[in-house]
Amino acid sequence: MTYLVNKDLMKWPGHKSYNSTIALLGPVLGAPFVASNNFETSEHVGTHMDAPYHFTAQGWRLHQIPFSQLKGPAVVIDIREKASQIQDATLDVSDLEDWESEFGQQIPKGAVILMNSGWNKYWGNATAYVGGDTIETLHSPGFSREAVDWLLKNRDVVGFATDTLNCDIGKTLNFEAHILMLGENKWCVEMAANVGEIPKQGSVVYAMPMKIENGSGAPIRLYAVWDEKDPWVTGGATCITCCITIIGLAVLSHIF
Structure with a gap:
């Protein structure tokens, strides 16, 4: 669920893009042959995690997020219909209630809430995906303040993810959703890939960021697994686990 990290990735206005140079x-x-590259980029480009510290001075910095809080059952909320009509559509409380009604259960404990707005269709087109050249002119769907507040008060979630540039709607100037989420030491992944390819219910999402000391965020390897068991659990046994992954920067060794 991670977009390829390269010079063409989408980014917030004012942030450094990705650049790679040959070291060896x-x-x-x-x-006889050694290859090694140097790279530089911003914490907040491409598929990346916003750590609580990003909007909360006393919030967890990236390296402080407990490993147990970096995974959870996926709850995929589909808002594609209204996002196709409204550029700054919001994921609302009614969308969360519709998910619970559809599956006959409450949002499970420790869940990761993923917004599927269909915005992935614009990936690679910065004008359409980002929506503007400055922070003040952005446009894209996001979480409503009311939906985030409802989740924090009524359900036990570990994090959020969106297939857009922004956890808030693009045109926000006060970052209400960010402030609420991160203020409760929850994280939010922005620019997630392939959200529409995983089940709306029944998978587990893993959010594996680079472990940057004191980081406000980082590029991330985001992936989901479902059907039977995680592929590393059964050793050499045959496993039909479905796993959606696109190349990212983080690997498990960075977490431990």
Whole structure:
């Protein structure tokens, strides 16, 4: 659920894009071939996690988020219909209640709430995906303040994710959803890929950011698994686990 990290990734206005330069390429000492690159980028470009510290001075910095809080049952909320009509559509309380009604259960404990607005169709088109050249002119769907507040008060969630540039609607100037989420030490992943490819209910989402000390956010490897077991649980046994992953920057070794 992670977009390829390269010079063409989408980004917030004013943030550094991704740049890679060759550090080593070819024979080194006794090795016939060694490849190594240097790269630089912002914490908040492409598929990335906003840590609580991003909007809350006393919130968890990236390296402080407990490992147990980086995964949870996926709750995919589909708002594609209204997002196709309204550029700054919101995920509302009624959408959450509709999900619970459809599946006959409450949003499960420790859930990750994923917004599917269909915005992935604009990936690669910065004008359509970002919606403007400055923070004041952005346009894209996001979580409503009321929906975030309802979840924090009535359900036990660990994090949020959106397939758009922004956890808030693009045209926001006060970042209400961000402030509520991150103020309760929840995280939000922005620019998630393939949200529409995972089940609306029944998968588990793993959010694996680079473990940047004191980071306000980081590029992330976001993925979901479902059907039977995680592929690393059964050793050499055959496993039909479905796993949606696109290349990202973080690997599990960064977490431990």
